[in-house]
Every structure is written in structure tokens, then in C-alpha cells.
Amino acid sequence: MKKLFNTKERIVDDMINGFVAAYPDIVARGANPRVVCRATPKPRDEKVALLIGNGSGHEPIAMGFVGSGLLDANIVGDVFAAPSPDLILEGIEEVTGDAGAVLLISRHEGDVINGNAAAMMAEDDGLKVRPLLMYDDISSAPKGQEDERRGAAGTMFIYKVLGAAAEAGMALDDLVALGEDVRARTRTLGAAVSPGISPLTGELMFTLPEDEIFIGMGVHGEPGVGRRKVGPVKDLVSFMVGELLDDRPIEPGATTVVLVNGSGGTTMMELLTIYNEVASVLSARDIPAVLPMIGSYSTTQEMGGFSISLFTPTPDMLKLWQAPHASPHFPHIHGGEGV
Amino acid sequence: MKKLFNTKERIVDDMINGFVAAYPDIVARGANPRVVCRATPKPRDEKVALLIGNGSGHEPIAMGFVGSGLLDANIVGDVFAAPSPDLILEGIEEVTGDAGAVLLISRHEGDVINGNAAAMMAEDDGLKVRPLLMYDDISSAPKGQEDERRGAAGTMFIYKVLGAAAEAGMALDDLVALGEDVRARTRTLGAAVSPGISPLTGELMFTLPEDEIFIGMGVHGEPGVGRRKVGPVKDLVSFMVGELLDDRPIEPGATTVVLVNGSGGTTMMELLTIYNEVASVLSARDIPAVLPMIGSYSTTQEMGGFSISLFTPTPDMLKLWQAPHASPHFPHIHGGEGV
Numbered sequence: 001m002k003k004l005f006n007t008k009e010r011i012v013d014d015m016i017n018g019f020v021a022a023y024p025d026i027v028a029r030g031a032n033p034r035v036v037c038r039a040t041p042k043p044r045d046e047k048v049a050l051l052i053g054n055g056s057g058h059e060p061i062a063m064g065f066v067g068s069g070l071l072d073a074n075i076v077g078d079v080f081a082a083p084s085p086d087l088i089l090e091g092i093e094e095v096t097g098d099a100g101a102v103l104l105i106s107r108h109e110g111d112v113i114n115g116n117a118a119a120m121m122a123e124d125d126g127l128k129v130r131p132l133l134m135y136d137d138i139s140s141a142p143k144g145q146e147d148e149r150r151g152a153a154g155t156m157f158i159y160k161v162l163g164a165a166a167e168a169g170m171a172l173d174d175l176v177a178l179g180e181d182v183r184a185r186t187r188t189l190g191a192a193v194s195p196g197i198s199p200l201t202g203e204l205m206f207t208l209p210e211d212e213i214f215i216g217m218g219v220h221g222e223p224g225v226g227r228r229k230v231g232p233v234k235d236l237v238s239f240m241v242g243e244l245l246d247d248r249p250i251e252p253g254a255t256t257v258v259l260v261n262g263s264g265g266t267t268m269m270e271l272l273t274i275y276n277e278v279a280s281v282l283s284a285r286d287i288p289a290v291l292p293m294i295g296s297y298s299t300t301q302e303m304g305g306f307s308i309s310l311f312t313p314t315p316d317m318l319k320l321w322q323a324p325h326a327s328p329h330f331p332h333i334h335g336g337e338g339v
Numbered sequence: 340m341k342k343l344f345n346t347k348e349r350i351v352d353d354m355i356n357g358f359v360a361a362y363p364d365i366v367a368r369g370a371n372p373r374v375v376c377r378a379t380p381k382p383r384d385e386k387v388a389l390l391i392g393n394g395s396g397h398e399p400i401a402m403g404f405v406g407s408g409l410l411d412a413n414i415v416g417d418v419f420a421a422p423s424p425d426l427i428l429e430g431i432e433e434v435t436g437d438a439g440a441v442l443l444i445s446r447h448e449g450d451v452i453n454g455n456a457a458a459m460m461a462e463d464d465g466l467k468v469r470p471l472l473m474y475d476d477i478s479s480a481p482k483g484q485e486d487e488r489r490g491a492a493g494t495m496f497i498y499k500v501l502g503a504a505a506e507a508g509m510a511l512d513d514l515v516a517l518g519e520d521v522r523a524r525t526r527t528l529g530a531a532v533s534p535g536i537s538p539l540t541g542e543l544m545f546t547l548p549e550d551e552i553f554i555g556m557g558v559h560g561e562p563g564v565g566r567r568k569v570g571p572v573k574d575l576v577s578f579m580v581g582e583l584l585d586d587r588p589i590e591p592g593a594t595t596v597v598l599v600n601g602s603g604g605t606t607m608m609e610l611l612t613i614y615n616e617v618a619s620v621l622s623a624r625d626i627p628a629v630l631p632m633i634g635s636y637s638t639t640q641e642m643g644g645f646s647i648s649l650f651t652p653t654p655d656m657l658k659l660w661q662a663p664h665a666s667p668h669f670p671h672i673h674g675g676e677g678v
Contacts, residue, residue, distance in 0.1 A: 002532055002549065004572040004609040004645070015608050018615030022631050025673070059607035193341055199608070210341065233343040265604045265641045268398035268668075269354050269538070270343040276357030292361050295668075296635075302604045304641065306343070329607075329634075332671055334364075 003199055011199055012056050012078060019063060023328045026067045030094040034087055036063050037073040037095055044097025048166045048175055049073065051091055052104040052159075053083040053115060057199060061156070061298040064329025070163035071327070072101075079199050080220055082110030088118035092129055100128030100172040102162065102179065106151030107135040108220075130172060132179045134158055136188040136309065138247045139216025139225040150222070153261035153298040154188035154309035157321070160330065161313070164323035182317060187248045188259075188309040189240050192217040192224065196264060196301030205303070213305075215240070220300070233270070237277035237308070244310050245285070252286035254312050257321060262296035263305035271295065271306060278308055291321060291333050342538055350538055351395050351417060358402060362667045365406045369433040373426055375402050376412040376434055383436025387505045387514055388412065390430055391443040391498075392422040392454060396538060400495070400637040403668025409502035410666070411440075418538055419559055421449035427457035431468055439467030439511040441501065441518065445490025446474040447559075469511060471518045473497055475527040475648065477586045478555025478564040489561070492600035492637040493527035493648035496660070499669065500652070503662035521656060526587045527598075527648040528579050531556040531563065535603060535640030544642070552644075554579070559639070572609070576616035576647070583649050584624070591625035593651050596660060601635035602644035610634065610645060617647055630660060630672050 005011050016036060020029050028039040041047075052062050053075035062074045075091035077083035083091075092101055101122075105115040115131055122129040135147060136154035161182050162175055170178065192214040195204040208214055208227075213236065216224035228236060250256055260275045262268075271294050279289045298307075313321060322333050344350050355375060359368050367378040380386075391401050392414035401413045414430035416422035422430075431440055440461075444454040454470055461468040474486060475493035500521050501514055509517065531553040534543040547553055547566075552575065555563035567575060589595055599614045601607075610633050618628045637646075652660060661672050 002569055002643070004532065004575070004605065005612060006571045006573050011608065011612070014612045014615050016611075018611035018613070018618070018633075021618045021628075022611070022614050022633055057606075057608065059611070064607070193343065230341055232345045234345050236343070264606060266343065267396075267603060267638065267640050268403070269350065269396065269640075272355075272357035272361070272398070273344060273350070273353045274357070275361050276353050279357070279360045289360075294357075294361055299606065301606050301608075302641070302643065304341070326673065328670075331667075334665065 003197065005199065008200065012076060015056065016076060026326055026328055030073065030091065032087065032090045034076045034083065035073055035091045035094050036066050036076060038066060038068065041072060041095065044095060045099055047169065048099045048172050049095040049101035050104065050162055050166050051075065051095060051101060053077060053088040053091060054106060054111065055079060055081045057301060058299050060329035065159055065327045067325055067327030069167045069323055069325030070159060070330055082108070082114045085114045085117035085121060088114055089121050092118060092122045092127060096122070096127045096129065100130065102172065102175050103129055103131045104158065105131050105133050106155050107133050108150060128172060130176045132176055134183060136183070136186045137216070138187050138189050138244065143247050152188040152190060153259060153307045154186040154311065156259065156293070156297060157186050157257070157309070157311045158182050161317050161320045163325065164320035182311070185313065186309060186311045187244045188307050189215070189244055190217060190305060190307035191215050191236065191240065192263070192303065192305040194265065194304035196303030199301065205300070233273055234277050237274055238281055240308050241278055241281045244308065250287050250310065250312055254287060255318065256282060256287050256289050257311045257313060258289050258292040259309035259311070260292065260294045261298050261307045261309065263303040264296055264299035265302040265304040266296070266306050268295070274306055293331055293333065295331060342536065344538065347539065351415060354395065355415060365665050365667055369412065369430065371426065371429045373415045373422065374412055374430045374433050375405050375415060377405060377407065380411060380434065383434060384438055386508065387438045387511050388434040388440035389443065389502055389505050390414065390434060390440060392416060392427040392430060393445060393450065394418060394420045396640060397638050399668035404498055404666045406664055406666030408506045408662055408664030409498060409669055421447070421453045424453045424456035424460060427453055428460050431457060431461045431466060435461070435466045435468065439469065441511065441514050442468055442470045443497065444470050444472050445494050446472050447489060467511060469515045471515055473522060475522065475525045476555070477526050477528050477583065482586050491527040491529060492598060492646045493525040493650065495598065495632070495636060496525050496596070496648070496650045497521045500656050500659045502664065503659035521650070524652065525648060525650045526583045527646050528554070528583055529556060529644060529646035530554050530575065530579065531602070531642065531644040533604065533643035535642030538640065544639070572612055573616050576613055577620055579647050580617055580620040583647065589626050589649065589651055593626060594657065595621060595626050595628050596650045596652060597628050597631040598648035598650070599631065599633045600637050600646045600648065602642040603635055603638035604641040604643040605635070605645050607634070613645055632670055632672065634670060
């Protein structure tokens with residue numbers, strides 16, 4: 001397999017070792033080396049902890065988002081595999097105090113089962129832990145069945161808004177309600193162009209015809225909802241934004257944040273071109289697009305493809321979206337000069 | 340060609356349109372739409388302008404680094420082609436006042452010829468413009484002939500340190516001297532794993548055997564200096580860091596900044612693993628590695644591969660390396676919590 005690793009067995013631990021060696025002022029290993037947490041946490045009796053467990057292989061999500069103003073901990077599973085309930089529990093115990101914790105769960109079967117189990121075990125131990133299911137991918141279940149949808153890149157809006165709110169001292173129940181509101185205001189649709197290579201098998205993760213793009217494929221190669229011929233990206237984006245706005249209409253004038261997420265192997269040239277088309281489609285509908293996030297943040301190895309997420313924040317949410325943070329890999333969202 | 344563009348003719352302009360639409364508070368188009376400059380520049384009679392022209396296709400470098408504390412302008416050439424002297428001159432005129440300008444030139448033939456020509460034309464127009472050649476790739480010319488080497492990812496140390504110094508008010512001659520000193524303290528060596536696809540031809544940019552890695556290939560597929568069989572990344576990194584330290588020894592105890600730059604299609608998992616090995620090799624020689632930059636910042640489309648750059652800053656340079664900035668795509672380097 002032509003990947004730059006030592007052995008398959010060492011992939012995840014070597015990566016974590018590199019990460020904590022790179023950013024020792026921001027992140028640290030927990031008692032269990034698969035738990036990555038903030039190097040200088042706030043007092044856990046005052047600040048609600050925000051954390052998530054997920055399979056690795058999608059970096060920088062979620063390990064790269066640990067830091068002040070964002071996540072207190074990430075529990076790192078094996079490649080493409082949810083961490084076990086016991087491991088998630090260790091992560092919860094590492095960062096949770098009297099203020100409680102929000103356990104984010106991106107809606108995929110293993111993550112839901114193990115995350116809910118860990119939250120229950122933590123409650124049994126006397127910790128206040130509220131799981132928050134995240135789902136945004138409109139291709140994975142029809143309108144009206146939103147809570148059966150998969151979590152996709154748009155979950156990053158929840159990370160950031162809740163991370164900033166928790167840093168500012170918001171209480172547990174309010175954070176959960178805020179997260180649910182962000183979730184209700186977010187939709188995502190993705191397109192797959194070329195497969196990534198599994199670090200586990202060395203094989204391509206799926207195949208697709210040379211002249212076709214799959215719409216709605218999941219981050220692990222889950223089946224999509226349709227195929228399109230490769231053509232001008234303008235047509236593809238127009239179709240995708242149309243689907244998103246059909247699923248959740250946005251009123252003219254409603255400030256909207258766009259996330260164009262690359263799957264790993266799609267160039268910044270392409271992502272910026274896609275953003276240009278998204279902004280054009282929105283502008284034609286008098287929807288102002290502000291403070292976007294553009295880059296490869298939730299990836300599937302070197303897979304080619306992207307997703308478009310639309311989020312219509314309240315003014316308060318928009319402030320939290322722009323709040324400073326110190327995570328190594330989340331972009332700094334700002335409307336001004338900054339120096 | 341399976342790339343997400345409209346037409347070949349529109350690639351660069353669509354990309355720039357997306358970029359300025361995304362970050363209107365930070366960047367703006369110049370009089371010529373191929374010039375991207377700061378939206379809110381400092382008075383040009385007080386601050387030395389810092390700018391560069393380069394072929395596109397390597398994003399985020401250099402367009403993504405325009406902003407306060409970094410570049411005042413980027414002149415965007417066609418894909419993999421240096422901008423013309425006339426276009427570079429337009430960029431210089433756009434941002435240069437009485438304080439003068441430093442025109443960064445990454446040492447590649449077209450960039451050198453056109454950059455120097457533009458600087459001379461600007462001087463003829465009465466502007467104080469000092470070109471600064473940047474070269475760091477140890478595979479492209481032997482030790483002792485450093486000024487015949489190519490510019491590679493390590494040039495980003497010059498961008499950042501000079502960007503922060505210019506923002507703080509350093510004068511023209513001092514900036515050039517500082518840039519030369521950063522250059523003297525930096526070395527880079529790269530490895531190519533798999534080819535990118537040219538957006539111009541739709542073809543793979545080079546071929547290499549399934550079980551081999553090329554050492555020292557340039558960002559446009561320029562020939563490298565050797566081949567190695569794919570093996571544990573530990574061995575590859577140990578070899579590469581050894582070559583870098585043979586070319587420019589670093590004393591035990593000398594604080595060193597590492598840049599692990601991905602070529603585009605190499606995953607964050609792999610880049611963090613590579614950083615882990617670099618830090619281990621340096622640690623074994625008692626060389627402290629601090630404040631690294633890890634990610635795909637100088638790319639060749641979706642090419643697989645990476646480079647390692649080592650930079651031994653003075654304490655002042657290290658402060659400038661960490662200084663705040665507002666560019667959309669340069670990482671925020673910080674040793675602390677930040678919120």
C-alpha cells in the first residue's frame with residue numbers, strides 16, 4: 001500500500017503522537033492515549049465539557065478541533081470504526097466535572113450505539129452527560145425523517161457554535177437546546193468524484209465510472225441517491241443547492257453561512273470555484289452568504305469530492321461562529337483584519 | 340477530465356472570484372482582476388509592501404496568504420505559468436508607495452525572469468522595489484551552489500516572518516536582509532508518492548512505479564535525485580532529515596521549526612505521522628522542535644507526497660513566526676490558548 005505509515009497497527013497511535021508533539025501548548029493526551037484533550041482546560045466545575053468520539057481516518061475532524069473555544073476532548077477510534085463505549089467513557093471521565101458534558105454524536109450506527117451506552121454508564125457514575133445527535137445529510141433519509149439522517153460535514157457548525165458558547169459559560173441544558181437549534185438550521189449534500197484508498201486494506205474504497213459523479217455518498221462510501229455525468233461545475237452546484245433549498249427553504253435576506261468541505265483529494269482551486277457557484281446561486285435568490293468555511297476538514301482519506309452545507313444562524317449564533325479559538329485545525333473565521 | 344471546473348479558460352478567474360467573494364473583509368481584487376490584494380491596506384507610504392507573483396494550481400499558496408500580517412498582494416498567473424512582467428508590474432503599482440516593496444520570487448526560471456523584469460520596470464517608474472530570490476530545495480543543486488536551488492515549501496517561512504516584520508513597520512533594506520537571513524536558515528527536501536492531474540491536459544503529471552517514491556521532485560514534476568522503495572515512513576523520514584542536516588547542520592539545543600507540507604493528496608493522518616518521525620529524529624539529536632506548520636499549503640493539485648523543511652530562527656524571527664495575521668489560509672501559529 002502506497003501510504004506513508006509505519007505499520008497498520010501503528011497508524012492511529014503514530015498519528016496521535018505526532019499531533020500532541022506538534023501542539024503541546026494546546027492539546028495533551030489523557031490517561032488513555034486514545035483520548036486527546038485540552039492542555040490547559042478551564043475548571044470543569046464551571047465549564048460544560050464538549051466532546052466527541054469518532055473513527056479516525058477523517059482528519060482533521062475531530063482531533064484537530066480540540067482546543068479552547070472548541071472541543072475539550074476527542075476520543076479517537078480505530079480507522080473508520082467508532083470507539084468502544086468503555087473508551088468513550090474514559091474520555092467523558094477525563095474532562096467532565098460538576099458542570100456536566102455534552103457528548104456530540106454524529107449519526108452513524110456504531111457511533112450512536114457506543115455513544116449512548118457510554119453516556120448511560122457515565123450517568124450511572126453520577127456524571128451529567130447529555131448526548132447530542134447530529135444529522136444533516138439530506139440524501140440519507142427523506143424530508144420529514146430528519147432524525148434518521150447521517151451526520152456529515154455540516155456538523156462542524158455545531159462543534160464551533162457550541163464550543164464558543166461553552167467557553168463563554170453557557171449551562172448544560174442551554175447548550176443542548178442551542179445545538180438542536182443549529183442542527184435544525186443546517187443541511188448538507190455531498191458529491192463523490194473519485195475514491196480514497198483504505199489504509200486498512202490498501203484498496204480503493206469504491207468504484208465509479210470515469211465520467212460520473214455520485215450524489216449523496218456517505219463518508220465511508222455509503223450508497224448515494226443518484227449519479228450525474230461530469231459537466232460544468234456550475235450545473236452540478238446549481239442542482240445541489242436547489243436540492244438543499246427544496247429540503248429547507250431559506251427566505252430572501254436570511255444571512256447564510258456556506259461550508260464547502262473537500263473530501264481530501266479535491267484541490268483548493270476546485271473548492272473555491274464551487275464556493276463561487278454556491279454564492280452565485282444564493283445571490284440570485286437574494287440570500288446573503290457570509291463568513292464561509294472552505295477547505296478539506298472532514299475527509300475520507302484522499303477521496304475526491306465535496307459537500308455543500310447551508311446554515312442560517314441567528315445573530316447570536318453568527319457571533320459564536322466567529323469567536324476566537326485555539327484549535328490547531330479549525331479555520332479562524334473572521335470578518336476583519338485581525339491584526 | 341474529472342475536475343470540478345466550468346471550462347479550462349475560466350479556471351483561474353472562477354477561482355479568484357470565489358476567493359474574493361468568500362473573504363471580502365480581508366481581500367479584494369486590484370484594478371487588474373488577476374491581482375489579489377488586501378481589502379484594508381495600511382498607508383503605503385508607511386508600510387513596505389510584500390508581494391509575490393506565481394503560477395496558479397498550487398493553492399492555497401500564495402493567494403490564500405494575502406491579508407494583514409502577511410502579503411499585501413498576490414499576482415495570479417495562469418495554471419503552472421509565471422505571470423507576465425506587465426502583470427507583475429500592475430501588482431507592484433497597486434500596492435507600492437513611498438515605503439517601497441519587497442517582491443518575493445520563488446526561484447523558478449519564468450518567475451525569476453519575469454519578476455526581475457517587472458522590478459526593473461517599476462524602478463524605471465520611480466518605485467523602490469527590491470526583488471528577493473527564495474530557494475531552499477537541497478535536491479535541486481549541490482551544497483555550495485545554494486543560489487541555484489529551486490524555491491520550495493520552505494519559502495513560506497519567509498512569507499510569514501517578513502509579513503509580520505513589514506506589518507510592524509520594518510524598513511525596506513532591513514526586510515531584505517531579514518529575508519536573506521531566513522533563507523540562509525532554511526532547507527527543504529521533498530518526496531513524491533503519486534502524480535497529480537494537470538487541469539490543463541487532464542493527464543497525470545508524471546508516472547512512477549507502484550512501489551517507489553521519488554526524492555527531490557519539484558512542484559511541477561521536475562526530476563528528483565533518487566528513488567526509494569515504499570517502506571516504513573520512519574526509514575524514509577530518517578533518511579530525508581539526515582540529508583537536510585548534512586546540507587545544513589543544526590547544533591544540539593538550537594530551536595528548530597519544522598514544516599511538513601503535503602503536496603495535495605496526502606492525508607492529515609500521514610502528515611502527522613511524518614511530523615512524529617521528524618520530531619523523533621530531531622529529539623535524538625537534542626534539537627528542540629517547536630511551533631510546526633503541518634498541512635497541504637503548497638500543493639501540486641492532488642499529487643501525493645510531502646516535503647520537510649527545517650528552519651532555525653533567531654528569537655526575534657520566532658516571535659514574528661507566531662505573530663497574528665488575518666490571511667484566509669495561512670495557519671495560526673501559537674504556543675498558547677488564544678482565547
